[in-house]
Amino acid sequence: MTAKNLSPALVEALSRVRQSMSADQTALADRMATINARHLKTFRDDAFAAHVDRMKRGLVAHYSGDEKQYRMILVVGSSHSGKSTLVEHALDNDPAFHSYVDSEGTETVPVLRFQAPSPCTLRNLAVDGLEALGFPVKSDIVESRAWPLFRQQLKHRKVLFIFIDEAQQTINSNNEHEIQKLRDTFKHLVQMDDWPIRLILAGVSPLERLREDMQIRSRSTVLNVGDLDPVAHRAHVVHWVTKIVNEHAELALADFLNGDFPEKLVHACGGCFGSIVESTRLAVEHALIEGVDEVGVAHFATAYAQRTGCSPSNNIFTAKDWRSLAPGAARKEDAKAGSAPATNPASGPMKPLRGGERRK
Structure with a gap:
């Protein structure tokens, strides 16, 4: 949860903590917050931007024969390698991902961002996606209802890109059948003719198990954020x-x-x-x-x-x-x-x- 989407309740709770602190401590906190918010650009930013540009080109050419390879981007690296910051900075600074007011006067955000749940069943993934969209979900909703509803809401909210962080959670299962169901679900998302979705998945190396499926491999590219x-x-x-x-x-x-x-x-x-x-x-x-x-x-x-x-x-x-x-x-x-x-x-x-x- 970022500062720009904190709930009113959390803002109130944090304000009470702030009121208990000395002026020196709040000044230090504010200064460090400013320092921490600065982005440190590296060669990885340019590499990721190139992947995203390919994905956007393929998206706008979807109906005229786009290259399947650029429908998913997997950003893979060890913990604390800077994957999330890399992706978030790109999404924040590329106009393609910025909110806009559509022809009906509704504010629309073309990219949906959320973290993969744990445990990460297909149902939980759809429910978390719906909640990230701000759509109320009943606690007893089942997988067979959750996914069609999620796809419907993606179209309704005009979402074209989905960024799932900690995406290795999606394949943290010893059940190959469940992992294949996930692969098939992702494939369906990115090849819907009436509303093509593009996926950005960030996670540690087990995430690459997705690409053991040849159809996923042919629809994805990988950016390995290796150790220095x-x-x-x-x-x-x-x-x-x-x-x-x-x-x-x-x-x-x-x-x-x-x-x-x-x-x-x-x-x-x-x-x-x-x-x-x-x-x-x-x-x-x-x-x-x-x-x-x-x-x-x-x-x-x-x-x-x-x-x-x-x-x-x-x-x-x-x-x-x-x-x-x-x-x-x-x-x-x-x-x-x-x-x-x-x-x-x-x-x-x-x-x-x-x-x-x-x-x-």
């Missing part, structure tokens, strides 16, 4: 850190990027682009908490310790033998020696996380 290499992408990492700190946060950056820091950051984040961005923003936040105007290695080390729960001797940003440490490793030696676990100044002891995992 500490050597090949070193210059990119330097650029991203500099841009976030200097341009987005408007802070100074200490002179530490010429050494092995870029490799440390990639290693600490397990090669995940999204985690690199988040780690840099967390380092910025710690600098702001300290009231300093320069971000240094110590801020990254603090952010990493709080994210992973690692002991001081096993912090990738400070350890001499950091290459031998697993990302996110939370060692116990220092805790046994009597040192306190990593803490968050605002909330106390932090639960250890895996490398690259995001704090909820």
Whole structure:
């Protein structure tokens, strides 16, 4: 749920929490919200845009023999690789996906966005899609009724594109029959003659099981959002850190990027682009908490310790033998020696996380 579609009830509840906070804390929250809202463009944006352009060309040529291959886009990558942000930014900034007032005077949004439910039965998927459309659904609706109703509402609301995030949930079943039903349902959606739909699915690698069906394979393209290499992408990492700190946060950056820091950051984040961005923003936040105007290695080390729960001797940003440490490793030696676990100044002891995992 984004800020632009928060329910009135949630806005009221969040406002009460905000009223309980000090002016310094709300100012910090607002500044970080502004920083976090800035998009960090990469080579992946251009690659995804090319896929979308092909999909749009095929859509407008639907009745004159479009290429079937461009009816679905699968954006596949590891957790925290930046898939969702990549797609959402494109949808927010491409006029093809913007709302408009149709000939009947009704505001129409051509793209439907929602997250795959868990457990993800075909019924649940249709129900969540209907709810995302704002259509009231009875709790006892059955699959055989839900899907025809969903297709009907897509036409009625003039939806042409569907973006399903966490789409690997759709095939998290050991029942091959159910997975094939899903494939057949998706195929039907994208080849309806009277109302062609185009699908954008984002998820981790199991999502590619959809393409074991040759008809799905012939109707889809894949954008693999792979992990970053500490050597090949070193210059990119330097650029991203500099841009976030200097341009987005408007802070100074200490002179530490010429050494092995870029490799440390990639290693600490397990090669995940999204985690690199988040780690840099967390380092910025710690600098702001300290009231300093320069971000240094110590801020990254603090952010990493709080994210992973690692002991001081096993912090990738400070350890001499950091290459031998697993990302996110939370060692116990220092805790046994009597040192306190990593803490968050605002909330106390932090639960250890895996490398690259995001704090909820």
